[in-house]
Amino acid sequence: LYTRTTDVYPAIKERADFANANKGDLFVSIHVNAGPPVKHSKFAGYRKETYYTGKGKSRKKRTRTVPRYTTYFTPNPSRGTETYIWAADRTAAKGDYVSERLSEVVDEGAEYTPDLNDPTFKAQSLLWTKKYFTKSLLLANLVEEEFVKEGRESRGVKQRNEKGIWVLQATAMPSILVETGFISHKPDEEYLNSKKGQEAIAENVLNAIKRYRAATEGK
Known part of the structure; x- marks a missing residue:
């Protein structure tokens, strides 16, 4: 499912809400980076x-x-790719959305509404949050590995602690944000605007997701 298929710009919250409403198994946000002069x-x-x-x-x-x-x-010399997962100091926020989704799952097959403050429910929610973090980290590393195979310069897997990234912390599922290159760096910009570059980026991300699925199926 796509959060958008046309040249529109839905609010950040709408994107996270869309993913949660459709009970996604994975959230992948594709971005283009830029560095100030x-x-x-x-x-x-x-x-x-x-x-x-x-x-x-x-x-x-x-x-x-x-x-x-x-x-x-x-011009800013920054170039290459980087993939973000939610920051460590945003785990509590992620846990809130995981709890909400978990309560919906429980409620669908039960005759009662689960107590979100129940210690057992909280522990279960925390386990799922940790599981999502591990899976997010796995996918992020696989994406960067695929970029490196393509000959791209990888800046690695990162977390943004000072501000956080809303779509990563507000989605109740494993989630990553992929920065595919810097439009402020001429060679990167040309690659990002080329058909060859766009097809390679799409294939790199797809291959990473396939590897992720193979590694996590049934887990």
């Missing part, structure tokens, strides 16, 4: 600067020589 300062000689000392009648005008710098920017 790199700022540089260069010594450009000296200049005279006027300043004052003292107050009232004692106030005096003075001058001094200070260095002068010019600022310029160059």
Whole structure:
């Protein structure tokens, strides 16, 4: 299932809600990365600067020589792929969505509504959350392995602790976010815009999912 098939931009929450509502087994988000221009300062000689000392009648005008710098920017050199899994400090948030989905599963075959605060239910939810983390890490590593096989530069599997990534922590299933390259890096941009590059990226991700499925079936 796709969260979108046209050039629209559904809200981040809508994407996670869509995945949860359809009880997905896996959530894969495909992204393109970008790095900000790199700022540089260069010594450009000296200049005279006027300043004052003292107050009232004692106030005096003075001058001094200070260095002068010019600022310029160059393209960000960052390149390659990286795949994200949800951050360690977002495990509690992930657990909340896992608990919600688990309660729906239990409720479908039971005559009662499970207590989300019940210690046994909480323990079961925690086990599923850990299981999803392990599976997410496995898939992320497989994706990066496939990119490396293709000759791409891999920046590895990462977590973003300072902000988190909503679609990863708000989906009750194993989930990854794949950064397929940097549009701010010319060779990466050309690869991402080419038919060959797009087909290779799709095949790399597909192969990783096939390997993931083979490794996790029945587990």
